[in-house]
Amino acid sequence: MSISFLQFLLGVIFLTVVFLHLTKKNLLATIAYGIQSFAIMLILLNSFLETKIFYLLIIVLLVLIIKVILAPLFFVNFIKKHSLSFSVSTYFNTPLTLIIIAILTFIAYSQKFTPLTNIIPANQPLLSIALSFIFLSLFLIINCKGALSQILGILSLENSIVAFIVFAGLEQSPSLQIGVIFNIFIWIIIATTFMSMLYKHFESQDVTSMKNLKD
Amino acid sequence: MELLFIITTFVISTFIILLIKHRGTIEFFSIFASAIAFFGSIIIALKVSSSGIYSPFAFFSVDSLGAIIMLIIGLIEFATTIYSIQYLRQETAKNIIGFTRVKQYFILLNLFLLAMFLAITSSSPIFAWISIELTTLSTAFLISFYNKPSAMEAAWKYLIINSVGLLLGFFGTLLYFTSVSLWSKGELISWQLLLTNATHLDPLIAKIAFIFILIGYGTKIGLAPMHTWKPDAYSKAPAPIGALLSGTLFPVAFAIMLKFKILTDATVGASFSQHLLIAFGILSIAIASLIIFNAKNYKRLLAYSSIENAGIVALGFGFGGLGVFAAILHMIYHSCVKAILFFSSGNLLLKYNSAKICNIKGALNIISTTSIFFISGFLIITGTPPFGIFLTKMQILSVGIQTHPIITIIAIFFMTIVFIGFLKHITAMFFGESSTDIKVGEGNIWLIFPPAIFLIIIICLSFYIPPFLYTLINDAALHY
Numbered sequence: 001m002s003i004s005f006l007q008f009l010l011g012v013i014f015l016t017v018v019f020l021h022l023t024k025k026n027l028l029a030t031i032a033y034g035i036q037s038f039a040i041m042l043i044l045l046n047s048f049l050e051t052k053i054f055y056l057l058i059i060v061l062l063v064l065i066i067k068v069i070l071a072p073l074f075f076v077n078f079i080k081k082h083s084l085s086f087s088v089s090t091y092f093n094t095p096l097t098l099i100i101i102a103i104l105t106f107i108a109y110s111q112k113f114t115p116l117t118n119i120i121p122a123n124q125p126l127l128s129i130a131l132s133f134i135f136l137s138l139f140l141i142i143n144c145k146g147a148l149s150q151i152l153g154i155l156s157l158e159n160s161i162v163a164f165i166v167f168a169g170l171e172q173s174p175s176l177q178i179g180v181i182f183n184i185f186i187w188i189i190i191a192t193t194f195m196s197m198l199y200k201h202f203e204s205q206d207v208t209s210m211k212n213l214k215d
Numbered sequence: 216m217e218l219l220f221i222i223t224t225f226v227i228s229t230f231i232i233l234l235i236k237h238r239g240t241i242e243f244f245s246i247f248a249s250a251i252a253f254f255g256s257i258i259i260a261l262k263v264s265s266s267g268i269y270s271p272f273a274f275f276s277v278d279s280l281g282a283i284i285m286l287i288i289g290l291i292e293f294a295t296t297i298y299s300i301q302y303l304r305q306e307t308a309k310n311i312i313g314f315t316r317v318k319q320y321f322i323l324l325n326l327f328l329l330a331m332f333l334a335i336t337s338s339s340p341i342f343a344w345i346s347i348e349l350t351t352l353s354t355a356f357l358i359s360f361y362n363k364p365s366a367m368e369a370a371w372k373y374l375i376i377n378s379v380g381l382l383l384g385f386f387g388t389l390l391y392f393t394s395v396s397l398w399s400k401g402e403l404i405s406w407q408l409l410l411t412n413a414t415h416l417d418p419l420i421a422k423i424a425f426i427f428i429l430i431g432y433g434t435k436i437g438l439a440p441m442h443t444w445k446p447d448a449y450s451k452a453p454a455p456i457g458a459l460l461s462g463t464l465f466p467v468a469f470a471i472m473l474k475f476k477i478l479t480d481a482t483v484g485a486s487f488s489q490h491l492l493i494a495f496g497i498l499s500i501a502i503a504s505l506i507i508f509n510a511k512n513y514k515r516l517l518a519y520s521s522i523e524n525a526g527i528v529a530l531g532f533g534f535g536g537l538g539v540f541a542a543i544l545h546m547i548y549h550s551c552v553k554a555i556l557f558f559s560s561g562n563l564l565l566k567y568n569s570a571k572i573c574n575i576k577g578a579l580n581i582i583s584t585t586s587i588f589f590i591s592g593f594l595i596i597t598g599t600p601p602f603g604i605f606l607t608k609m610q611i612l613s614v615g616i617q618t619h620p621i622i623t624i625i626a627i628f629f630m631t632i633v634f635i636g637f638l639k640h641i642t643a644m645f646f647g648e649s650s651t652d653i654k655v656g657e658g659n660i661w662l663i664f665p666p667a668i669f670l671i672i673i674i675c676l677s678f679y680i681p682p683f684l685y686t687l688i689n690d691a692a693l694h695y
Contacts, residue, residue, distance in 0.1 A: 115419035119393050134386065141379055150375055157382050161389070170392050175341035175404045179385060182345050190352060190374060194359075198371055201364045 003126075006046065009039045010129040013163065017136045017156055021097050026084050026148055030075040033152050037067035040159045047166050055177045059184075063162075066184050071155065074192050075148065082199060090143045097143060104139055108132035119168045126167040133160035147198055151191045158183055217262075218275055218336055221255040224248045225329040232321050238314060242300045245321045249296040252328065256289025264683035276338035276406065279690035280473065283543065284335045284466045286684075287550045290672075291462045292328050294665040298558050299324065299455040301661035305565050311361070320360065320453070327353040327459065335467050338405045340388050343471050344381065347435060350464060351377045358452045369447035376444040377434055384431020390424035391416065391478055406474055413481035421482035428475040429491055435468035438529060439499040442522045446506075449518035450570060454561025457514060461521045461557065462550035469528060469546065473695050476532070485535065492533035497622055497629075499526030504629040508636035512570045513563065516640060517556050520596055523633055524549045530626060531611040532695065534618055540692040541610035547688075548595070548603045548676065551669045556592040558666040559585045563644075565658050572640050577649025584657050586645045588666045593641050595673055597634045603677035 016036040023029050041063040048056040078084070090097060107113070108131040117127040137160045141153035162180055165171050228248035232241050263269045263282035270276040277285065303320060306312050312320075327350055334346035351374065359370035391409055394416035402408075413421075434441040449457045476488045503523035510516040524545070531542025560570075562585040567575055579586040598608040608630070615623035657663055680688070 113423075115417050116390070116423060119420070138379070138383075141375070147371070154375070154378055154382070157379065161382060161386050164386070165389055168389070168393065170389055173392055173395075173404060174402070175339055176389055176392065179341045179345060179388075182348065183382075183385070186348060186352060187378065190355065190378075194355070194371060194374060197359065198367055201367045 006043065006126060007129075009043055010126055010133070010163065012036075012039045013159070014129055014133055014136075017133055017140065017160075018101060020140055020149070020152060020156060021090070021101060021136070021143065022094060026079045026146075027076065029149065029152055030072050030079065033075075033155060034068055034072040036156060036159055037063060037071075040162055041068055043163060043166050044171070047171050051172060053172060053177075055174060056171060059177060059180055062181060062184055066188055067155070067159075071188050071192075075152075078148075078192075078195065078199075084148070089145055090149075091145065092143055100139060100143075101136060104135040105132040108135055123167045123169075127164065130160060130164040130167055133163060136160075147195055151195060154187065154191070158187065216271055217255040217258050218269075218271055218277070218332075221252045221332055222329065224251040225325050225332070229322055229325040229329070232318060232325065236314075236318075238317060241318060241321050245296050245325065246300070248325060249293045249328070252332065253289040253293035256285040260286045260687065261683055264686045270338065273403075273405075274338060274342070275336045277336050278694065279687045280470050280543070280695060281335050283547065283684070283687050283691060284463075284470050285332070287466055287547060288328070288331050288335070288463045291458060291550060291554050294554060294558075294668060295455045295458050296324070297661060298458075298561070298665040299453075301659050302453070302455055302561050302565070305658055305662070309565075316360065320357070323353045323357050324456075324459075327357065331463055331467050335470060338407070339403055340391070340406060340409065340471075340474070341404070343474075344385055344388055347384075347432075347468060347471065348381055350435075350467075351381065354448075354452070354456070354460065354464070357456045358448045360453055360456075361451070363451075366451040369444075369451035373444040373448045376441070380431045380434025380441060382431070383427050384434075387424045387427030387431055387475070390420050390427065391475065393417070393420055394482075406478075409478050410481060413478050416478070416482045418483045421479050422487055425475060425479040425488055425491070428472060429488075429495065432468045432472040432475075433495060436465055436472065436525050437499075437518075437522050438495045438525050439502040439522060442499065442502070442525075445522060446515040446518040449521070450512055450514040454514070454557050454564060457517065457560070458554045458557035461517065461553040465521060465525060466546050466550060469525070473532065477695065489533045489535055492529045493619060493622055496526040496529030496533055497626055499523065499529065500626055500629045500633075501526075504632040504636065507633050508639070510636070510640060511572055513572050513575070513640065513644065514557075514560055514570045516572070516637070517553065517560060520556075520633070520637070521549075521553065523630075524596070527608065527611060527626075527630075530615065530622075531607075534611060534614040536614050538611045538614040539695055540688060541607040541614070543688050543691050543695075544680075545604060545607035545611070548607060548673060551673050551676070552592050552595045552604070555588050555666040555669045555673075556596065558662070558669075559589040559592060562658060562662050563589070565662070566653065572644055575644040577645070577647050579645045580649040581653050581655050582657055584663050585666075588663075588670060590641060590645060591670055592666075593637055597637055598630065601677060602673065606677070 013036050016032040019032045020029055041060055044060045048060055109128050117124050137157035141150055144150050170176055225248050228244040231244050259269055260282040268278050303317050330346045330349035334343050337343040355370050355374045358373055359366045394412040437445040479488050499522050503519045507519045528542045528546050531538040564570055566582050595602040595604055598605045612623050
């Protein structure tokens, strides 16, 4: 795949995370996450085709099965089962959210983070997008009041770290490959189990409705 | 060999517990596995003390600090398993939990212990990270153990905060991997390989990576401002699990963070990581002390005390020199005293059915032995002489007063607030008129025995440190 196609994929990923910040519908958020995971899978596939490392193919297949198919399917079923069409609001309003997104993107491109984006100088523009993707995913977790949105934020953060690993040329390390595989498995298990348990108790996915922990 | 034995025993006992339906057998296998782990830890600690790093396979490596932490885990998990059996029996008698919950408890407990042993013994930073993630998995279900809305809320908070923290820790870890040349990326990257290549790491990357590590593992340690999950998780988890979270998970996460500190120090010098540890340390002490004063729940009180002590240990490592020796010793004392305090809090909970401080009055007359343990725990944890924590605090502060006088004075001020705040709650809970509707007397000897053992251990360790332990602490202090 050419560098411009990879840049396009990262652009798609970046837009999906911005969309996750702005969308008010859970179903659309889930679809955006599915597209994001699919783009990550294509980036990993490209890396496999270049390096021919077998473990990378396993990661590609796992991402496809778990992140592109199973997780979005679970979320869609969950949304339909509990009629959760609309997501819970965010702490910041839309204009403020957009301003913070712009600031975070600017920070990722700033001189302060040049050592990180310059790990492979040829990939600097890609690493800068990947870093801004990490920051925006973190902000998504902080900004969202909905349990589903928080989970999508964490899964998005996972995706962003995987993107960074690939463009930093670290995907060839078996240790990191094992780490990524483990993360994909565990988080989906925990997140889906807990989300169901949480809904059972609170009949809401609004985390601000949880007020049982006051002294 | 010993390590493999510990790990295999935990795996086998978990499967057996999963399959059997007899409570006594479940309890037996839990005790058996924890006893094996306890004795195995002692043997490994003795081996490390006499012959240095213990590495039976390439996958495992235990240094002096690892051996100390293994010893702490071994001791506390053994006592916790003994305590848990009786604690859960009492809860079953009160119809709080049933057999399925008991079975679930011991499966998760074994997984939690296994993950901690793997984290501290792994020779690879990624496997250490995976193991720490596994502790999150098992403890999240232990925190939501009672299946109440408040417990679910605490578990959710724990899960979200720790997962984000650990993902940032993972990001920090991968940044250290940039020091390793391309040809060696194909092999399993160990702590040793990273240390050998530390000089090749870009200093700015090393600094950014350590900040991510400190935020990531600092979340698990409970350093402020990443501490917010701790009071909720400690107060909602079963009391014995509180002892493990505070007494063992905190040192394990701290030790892994220290391994990254060595890598960072080798690249950019010690002052960068030391300044960060001091900043997080003093913030933790300050925040904990201010909240302790107004605490309304005695299990949350213990959580805030853990945050304060995490801060003290961070200060010790931040000040460096003799402070490091004192910080390691402080970690040992803290783990033991937290076992006393959490076991005693469990006894109080069983007696009063409430974790609220305002509902406990005149406990010294009702449940006197437990009260004595809790009061002793308070005196030890707040650094009252002649207990060991007094000496470790003094040692850390005496190093600090020479290098960072203002920080040290601020720390002394907040530690005094902790003492006053704690004393206020202790006076309210244990002295004065007791309620007449609560039956006088302790629950069971097996609820008294574990905290008693730890009290004896702390008193002994306050005056005498066994030569093998002294060698380990000394070696770890030199290394870290």
